[in-house]
Amino acid sequence: MxxxxxxxxxxxxxxxxxxxxxxxRSRAQFRNWITADGEAGPSGEAGFAAQPGRYHLYVSHACPWAHRTMIFRSLKGLEPLIEVSVVHPHMLEDGWTFDASFAGATGDRLHGQAFLRDVYLRADPGLSARVTVPVLWDRERETIVNNESAEIIRMFNSAFDHLTGNDADFLPAEHLHEIDRLNERIYATVNNGVYRAGFATSQEAYDEAATALFQTLDWLEDRLAGRRYLVGDRITEADWRLFTTLVRFDKVYHTHFKCNRRQIVQYPNLWAWLRELWQWPGVAQTVHFDHILQHYYYSHDHINPHRIVPLTPEPAFDAPHGRDQLFQASRLR
Ligand SMILES: N[C@@H](CCC(=O)N[C@@H](CS)C(=O)NCC(=O)O)C(=O)O
Structure with a gap:
């Protein structure tokens, strides 16, 4: 850290x-966009055209923000086009490292550097920034394209479609406004909300964060009673952004971040929805609980000074979710 x-x-x-x-949370600083033709995106500079093998993704398997990018890489068939390096799960005095001694940590496959900060310094030797994952690196211009997961997944959703032929769209234009609206609340109170509860250093700050978190979970539970997915009748970006937080919830945030009013398995609709997303082709393989548990419980010694990694619940993610029958039946009624 x-x-x-x-x-x-x-x-x-x-x-x-x-x-x-x-x-x-600090604001990510590299905000360029990969686009199909290299035109500038909504922020940053032009000149980052989608090309196979040109971009490299640095992630932690523990991190929910990086996890989003790995899910979109999988859903959009980008594995052959975008190579990945995975950091060690422990984030200690050197921050994220490329120590490859933990199973699944790859080292820096591109430059063989020791620390993630070396990637940032390669882009800008005088940089002032937090050194976070995910990082999307451009091998051609030798710089960071973007280190904001919310934007990386939007690039992955469409920029490479002409190369992969995969036109699955998780951001349908007719629902964009509602997706953004949901994302905003879910980011503030759930995705970032669990961190706001866990990293709070005053009772007031904790109370604010934990209260808002469970208000949103109750609201989502009601919402998912009447619809299969968060927005429209297809799975969208809003679902995937919520997934990476909820899949970590019962094993980590419930205990380690004191989000312990309830577990996700106690919400029938959220829990069934979570199982459906887990069972989506290509998704369970992106979840690495060994990295997740080691990262949170071991790295945050100000919260867990003895670094003991607890035995955690084993939610039955593979159990039938029943959401298909439920909503098929309700549509026929
Ligand atoms: N805005 C970033 C946030 C990424 C982020 O905070 N990642 C965490 C890991 S879960 C990190 O690398 N933290 C290191 C630090 O803040 O020093 C995104 O969504 O991409």
Whole structure:
């Protein structure tokens, strides 16, 4: 855990002293877009055209933000086009490292560097930033395209379609507005909400975050009683963004981040919806609970000083979800 300040590494934890104990996530700094023809995207510069083998993705299998990008890489058939390097699950005084001694950690397949911060410094030797995953790297221009998962998945959704022939669309134009609306609430209170609860250093900050989190989970539980997916009648980006947080919930956030009013298995609709997404082709293979458990419980020693990784529940993700019959039946009625 740490940050770069003018190119120099400082092993600092998040400072909550000026925000009343509230965790405030930093804004990602690299915001260019890969597009089919290399035109500029909604932010950043032009010049990042979709090409096979040109881009490299750095992820942690523990991280829910990086996980989104791995799910879209799988759903969109991008594995042969975009190679991946996976960091070690422990994020300690050197931040994310390319130590490959943990099963599934690959080292830096592209440059053989030691630390993720070396990737950032390669893009900008004088950078001031937190060193986060995911990172999308351009081998041609030798720089970071983007390190904001919300944007990387939008690129993956369509920029490579002409190369892969995979036109599955998780952002249908007619539902974009509603997807954005849901994403906004779910980001603030669930995706980032679990971190706001877990990293809070005052009772007030914790109460705010935990209350809002469970209000949103109750709201989603009601919403999923009457519809199979969060928006429209097809699975969309909004579902996948919620999935990466909820799949970690009962094993990690419930205990480690004190989100323990309820577990996801206690919400019948959310739990069945979660099982359906888990069982979606190509998705379960992107979930690595060994990395997830080691990362959270071992890395955050200010929350878990003895670094004991607990025995955790084993939710039956493969059990039938029944959502297909349920909604087929309700449509026929
Ligand atoms: N906005 C980023 C957030 C990514 C992020 O915060 N990743 C965490 C891992 S789950 C990280 O690398 N944290 C390191 C740090 O903040 O120092 C995104 O969604 O891509």
């Amino acid at each position: 740490g940050e770069l300040i003018e190119g120099v590494w400082h092993p600092n934890w998040y400072d909550t002293s000026s925000s009343g104990g509230r965790f405030v």
